[in-house]
Amino acid sequence: MPLVNMKPLLRDAMDRGYAVAAFNLVDYGTTKAMVAAAEELNAPVICQTSAKTIQYWSHREIVSWVRTVAEDSPVPVVLHLDHCKDLEMIEACAKAGWTSIMIDASSLPFEENLEMSKRVREIAEKYGVGMEAELGQIMGVEDDMHVAEEDSVLTDPEDAKRFCDALDLSAFACAVGTAHGFYKGEPKVDFDRIKRINELTKTPMALHGGTGLSDETFAKAIERGAAKINISTNLKHVFVDSFVKYHEEKPNDYEPLRLIDAQYQACKALFAGFIEKFGGKDKAPSFLAKAA
Secondary structure, three states, rough: OOOHHHHHHHHHHHHHOOOEEEEOOOOOOHHHHHHHHHHHHHEEEEEEEEEHHHHOOOOHHHHHHHHHHHHHHOOEEEEEOOOOOOHHHHHHHHHHHHOOOEEOOOOHHHHHHHHHHHHHHHHEEEEEEEEEEEEEEEEEEEOOOOEHHHHOOOHHHHHHHHHHHHHHEEEEEEOOOOHHHHOOOOOOHHHHHHHHHHHHHOOOEOOOOOOOOHHHHHHHHHHHHHHEEEEHHHHHHHHHHHHHHHHHHHHOOHHHHHHHHHHHHHHHHHHHHHHOOOOOOOOHHHHHHHHO
C-alpha cells in the first residue's frame, strides 16, 4: 500500500493506548526487515532516516527502498525524517516522498524554536505530510548531535502547550528524562511530566531515547501518552554485532548472501520484539478500516 501520513496513525495509537515503533533505517536490508516484522505482527511501523543516512545514500535511493517494500505490504508504513536542523533538507525530503518530517530547533531559545518550527509547518502543509518538532533538549548522542547531561533541559508543560497549540503537530518530541544512546545508569524518566504534557497538549508524544529503557518504563510512558517510540542505537549494535558474530562462528564461509541473511534475521527479530512490546500487534486492520 502507499506510504501513510504519520498524523492519523499516531492519533489512533494515542487514542487506543499503544505506540508505533520508529526505527532508524541503515540500508535496504534493515528497511525490508522492519516492514517484514510489522507484516508478521499485522502492525504499523515508522521507517526513520537521519540526516547523516540521507547524505550517505541520497533521497532517491531511500525513497525507492521504502516505497518498494511498502507497496507490497498490507500494513501502514510511514517514512519519517528524524532530527533535522536543515530547512533545505527538510523540504527536499517532503518533496521527494517522505510522509513525515521533523524539525529539531530545540537548541534555540523558545521563540526562535517556535518561529523556525512554523516555517517547517508551512513546508508540511505545502506537501501534505506529517510533522514532528522538539521542545526541551534531550541529552545524549544522536548521529552528529551531542547534548551533554548538564546542557539537557526538561520540557516545561506550559511551554509545551503554547508550542503545540501554535503548530498542530503529528508528534511532539520533548525532554522527559530519556537520553539518546545507551544509558550509563538508571534512567530517571519523569512520568508525571509526560502525563501533564499530554493532558495540556493533547498531542501524540514521540519518546526519543528508547534504547535501554525497561518494559515497565515503556508501558508507563505509553499509558501517559507516548504514541511513537524511537529505537536507533539498539539497531546499530545489532546490525554490526550480528555481522561480526556470523563471521566468528563461520570464519570460512565467504558466501555474502548467507551473512547478509543472518544480519537481516537478527534485525528483524529486534524489530518484532519492540513492535510487540509497544502494543502494535494486530493494530493495523482497525486503523486501515477507520482510515478508509
